[in-house]
Amino acid sequence: MDDRKSSVSTKIAHYLLLIIIFAAIISVLSLGIMLSNKSDAKLINVSGSLRMQTYRLLYEIEHEPQKVELNLRQYRLSLHSAALTEINHQFFVPEEVKQAYQNLIKRWETMESYARGKNYEAYRAEVENYVDQVDRFVNTLQYFAERKLYITVFSILGAFLFIIGTVSYVIWFSKKQVVNPLEKLALASTQVQIGQFNHIPLDTQKNNEIGRLSAVFTQMASELQKLYAQLEEKVNEKTQKLSQANRSLTMLYHCSQLVTTNAITPDILQQVLKHIMFNEHLHYIELAVHGAEHWHICFGEKDARRHCQQTELSVEGDKLGVLYWQAGLPCPDLRSMQNVAQMLSRSLYFHQAQRQQQQLLLMEERSIIARELHDSLAQVLSYLQIQLTLLKHNLHKNDDKATEKSLAIIQDFEQALNDGYVQLRELLATFRLTIQEANLQLALEQVIDSLRNQTEMQMTVNCALPSQALNAQQLVHALQIVREATLNAIKHSQGSRIEISAQTDEDGEYELVVRDNGVGIPSLDEPVGHYGLNIMHERSAQLNAKLTIRNLPSGGTEVKITLPNTR
Known part of the structure; x- marks a missing residue:
């Protein structure tokens, strides 16, 4: 009422x-x-x-x-x-x-x-x-x-x-x-709209519709001011967190660049720890690497009265080290430190894996060298030992027939030494390429360059395969097959041009082709006393590759090795 x-x-x-x-x-x-x-x-x-x-x-x-x-x-x-x-x-x-x-x-x-x-x-x-x-x-x-x-x-x-x-x-x-x-209400609403919540005073004492509306509007503006202040506080808090997250991400990015683009050394780890300490406002940081005590790195002054936080560096259960730190103000985000620890763990793990891989590669190279020496020089030396035994036996005889036979043995001995020397030079050239060069194009060119002084034929190399198409063992066998096929073309083709190409066929398989424009191969059967074709077939079998030798319709011989693309 x-x-x-x-x-x-x-x-x-x-x-x-x-x-x-x-x-x-x-x-x-x-x-x-x-x-x-x-x-x-x-x-x-x-x-x-x-x-x-x-x-x-x-x-x-x-x-x-x-x-x-x-x-x-x-x-x-x-x-x-x-x-x-x-x-x-x-x-x-x-x-x-x-x-x-x-x-x-x-x-x-x-x-x-x-x-x-x-x-x-x-x-x-x-x-x-x-x-x-x-x-x-x-x-x-x-x-x-x-x-x-x-x-x-x-x-x-x-x-x-x-x-x-x-x-x-x-x-x-x-x-x-x-x-x-x-x-007044309209003016006050305009002020609130532009963010001035302390609007002009309204008459809230009148007991009528306008007075009640003014009271409600004033209360609403006050609530909006409180809400706006809370939102500003939350926005500032989120902004600070985002800034901290941005700094942490930048720090992680720079540290990741350091450990991924450089070999892991104590100097690199020192730079990483300095960067972490500066960006995360730490008083003290320490890295202890298991099995590498000379890599024990620490920065800052450790406060003995304060407890050190620590995170274990491990990958797949393999413990690699421990990261210690004492926080300053503002305190770092624990997730950032966990990410740092994970990055360092993976870097150390990859470093160890890389060293193991290098050891395996070295052992593999040594195994390849040992096998090639066994298949070439060891056989030659064994043959020379037999011939030397026969020569000693014939030297005890004084008849003309024994003398003639001794001279033949000496001639065979000399030929075997020459063949062994040639094989040794080929092996040295091949292994030098395999160890020093990972570029297949350059390896093929250097193999062919070593043969140019033996012929006047024009030889060209065209390689369209990626540099890492073949591993070390495959590269040795492939280069030896290419060398043997090229030598056969130089000795027997009577042509003027030899083309060596490496490419991918329609089925995605790797192909190595040696092609000449000579008279062609008369037969695929190995002549008596020659072992080049058999050795090429054996090496192809070890490569799990297919060796194809055929005469070209236009003249000449084509030797093609087809390897499956396992990558």
Whole structure:
């Protein structure tokens, strides 16, 4: 109930309702006065006709007495007409008008008695006074009609002024209670919109809609300010965390670059630890590597009163070392230190794996060298040992046949030594390429360059295979097959050009091809005392490759090795 009384809209509605009611009352009053004025003309006419009938009765009394009774009845009808008798029943008709009408009726009763008695002299003596009384009654009616008109005019004018005043008050009240507070609310909302939560003060004490709206808006702005402050605090906190994460990622990136682009050495590890200590604000950091005590690295001053945090460096259960540190302010993120430990663990693990791989490669190279020496020089030396035994046996004989046989053995011995020397040079050249060069194109070119002084044939090399297409063992066998095929072409083809190519076929397999433009190979059967083709087949078998030897339709021989692409 109190809220309805203090409501601005209710007050404005009451004011407007008051204006409507007042206007309705004035309208009804004016309409009633206008309707009463409509009968005033009839009253004046009827009252005015009484004067004429009074003088006509005076004439008839003197000249036409037989008509006096008829005119008296007409006069009585006029005097008591509905228009005149209603004066007594209208509450807004003044008493003086009613009294004048009653006096006129009483005075006519006297005049009517003179007329019935045909007393002309008495009637004539009173007629002027009676007519004067009728005139006064008419004037009273006219004055009453004019007064009603004035009342109507003044009522309408007063009502108009009242309505204007009331409307002005309503406009002033609306501007004060509605428009001005709403403008302040709009300005305050604009300030809140641009982030000024301490907006202009609003009137929150009024117990109406605007006051409650202002109170709610002020409370909302206060809550928004608190929420905005909390959001700013969270944004600043997130920004700091993101900055720290960015620094940690940058630190991890630089450390990763150091350990991945360089061989792991104590100097590299020192640079990494310095970088970690600087970016993570550490007071002390220490790295202990298992099995490499000379790599024990530490920076900063260790506080014996404080506990050192530590993370074990391990990969797949293999313990590689321990990372110790003492944090400063701000404290580093534990996840960053765990990532650092994981990076160092993998770096040390890859370093150890790389060293093991190098040892395995070295052992593999040694095994290849031992096998090649066994398959070439060892056989030659064994043959020379047999020939030397035969030579010693023949030297104890003095006949010519023994001497001739000894010379043949010496010739074979000399040939075997030359062959062994040639094989030794080929092996040295091949192993030097295998160990020193990983580029297949360069290895093939150097193999062919070593043979150019043995022929005038034009030799070209075209390699389209990747550098790491073959491992060390495959490279030794492949180069030996290429060398043997090239030597056969130099010795037996009688051609002018040799082409060596390495490429990938349509099935994705690796191909090594030696092609010449000579007379072609007469037969694929190995001649007696020659082992080159057999050795090429044996090496192809060890490579798990396919060796194809054929004559070309255009002339010449093609030797092709096809290796499966296992990468």
